[in-house]
Amino acid sequence: MKRITVRWPDGHTSSEVIGSDWLLSAARAGCPIPTGCMGGSCGACEIEVNGRVIRACISTVPASKSGRLVVDQACDPYW
Numbered sequence: 001m002k003r004i005t006v007r008w009p010d011g012h013t014s015s016e017v018i019g020s021d022w023l024l025s026a027a028r029a030g031c032p033i034p035t036g037c038m039g040g041s042c043g044a045c046e047i048e049v050n051g052r053v054i055r056a057c058i059s060t061v062p063a064s065k066s067g068r069l070v071v072d073q074a075c076d077p078y079w
């Protein structure tokens with residue numbers, strides 16, 4: 001299993017398995033991602049990963065050439 005360093009919106013980092021579920025990884029890291037439809041249509045789970053907006057419920061932790069992913073909240077300032 002390949003791992004990658006993820007920096008979460010609260011500033012801490014964790015090591016996550018590439019290809020794992022974003023929602024589970026975020027929950028384990030203590031930064032749970034809000035959800036709604038769980039099917040990719042509502043946008044409640046949107047996060048920014050290295051500057052690209054993704055929908056966490058239908059995405060997995062990707063590989064990155066830099067070996068590092070930076071996660072930010074996409075829109076909700078209270079996330």
Ligand code: FES
Nearest residue numbers: 036037038043057
């Ligand atoms: S929970 Fe609705 S798009 Fe992800």
